[in-house]
Amino acid sequence: MKTILCILLGYLLGSLPFALIIGKVFYHTDIRQYGSGNLGGTNAGRVLGKKAGISVIVFDVLKVVLAIAIATQVSKVAGIWTGLACCIGHCYPIFAKFHGGKAVSTMFGFLFSTSIFLFQDASYLLVPFGMFIIILYLFKYVSLASMCAAISSSLYITALMLGFNVESISVIIASWLMTVLVIYRHRTNIEKIKKGIENTISWL
Numbered sequence: 001m002k003t004i005l006c007i008l009l010g011y012l013l014g015s016l017p018f019a020l021i022i023g024k025v026f027y028h029t030d031i032r033q034y035g036s037g038n039l040g041g042t043n044a045g046r047v048l049g050k051k052a053g054i055s056v057i058v059f060d061v062l063k064v065v066l067a068i069a070i071a072t073q074v075s076k077v078a079g080i081w082t083g084l085a086c087c088i089g090h091c092y093p094i095f096a097k098f099h100g101g102k103a104v105s106t107m108f109g110f111l112f113s114t115s116i117f118l119f120q121d122a123s124y125l126l127v128p129f130g131m132f133i134i135i136l137y138l139f140k141y142v143s144l145a146s147m148c149a150a151i152s153s154s155l156y157i158t159a160l161m162l163g164f165n166v167e168s169i170s171v172i173i174a175s176w177l178m179t180v181l182v183i184y185r186h187r188t189n190i191e192k193i194k195k196g197i198e199n200t201i202s203w204l
Contacts, residue, residue, distance in 0.1 A: 003078040006071035010082035013067045014089025014106060018059040019044045022052055027198055032099065035197075039093070040101030042142050046199070053160040057105045060090065064109030072117045077170050079118060083110040084174045091185055102185035104146040111153055112170065124160075128153035140200035143189035150182040 019039040021168040023031040027048050032039065034047045041060060045053020071082035092098040108129065115124040124152045132149035136142060154175040161168040183190075192198035 001079065002074045006078045006082045006102075007065065007085045010067040010071065010085035011089040011090075012094070013063045013099075014086035015093035015095045016059075016063055017100060018063070019056045019101065020096055022055055022059075023048055023187060027052065030094075035101075037150055038101055039096060039099065040104050059111065059183070060101065060105035061109035063090075064106050068110070068113035068117055076118050076167050080114070080167070080170045083113060084178055086110070087178055093183060102143075102146070103178065103182050104142070104149075107146075107150060107153070107182055110178065116194050118167075118171070124153070124157065127156045132148050141184045141189075141193060141198055141200060142201050144193060147183050147186055150179040152173045154179045180193075 017039050019031055019041065029048060031044055031047045035043045036046075037043070041053050041057035044056040064083055067086045068079045068083045071126045074077035082153040085102045087110060089100075090106040091100045091103050093100040106126070111125040111128060115121075115122050131152040132145045134145075135148045136145035139145070154172075157175045158172050162173055165177065189198055
């Protein structure tokens, strides 16, 4: 029962649309009406500017950190599934008519939190973050860098966590589900990359 409550809390925290909140409160702008319409840090940065974009990213990361920090008081397994629920809430937020972001910042929040609270191993974050930076530097596509980071994180976690205990199985399954979520949320970006019309990053 406690695990289920943690997962519900994770979804609700993930549903907090900081891109929408920051846009409306400080810029009097609904970013759903501009750019890609996505409630995430990249679109916030493009529409509202660098400071807004960074602020959104930070808050989106922190909401996952908070959710997992609370859930790990119950168990590591609860923390894992709560983190995934938070990412789902970010993509399909109940507080923003289920129109949210693409799970990139929340994915890194999940990896950061699991590195600290679950495994005490920074490589769970550093490997996919390194992949993200490399791909972003080479191609300037946040979408491509995000998908590559997600795939690399799942491959890395699978390689390190192969085992038959509940925690290992949970984190492997959750990481791959998160990767599928990230790729699915970027399906329009994939088509734009194929056509050569995907936006490149310019505000970082």
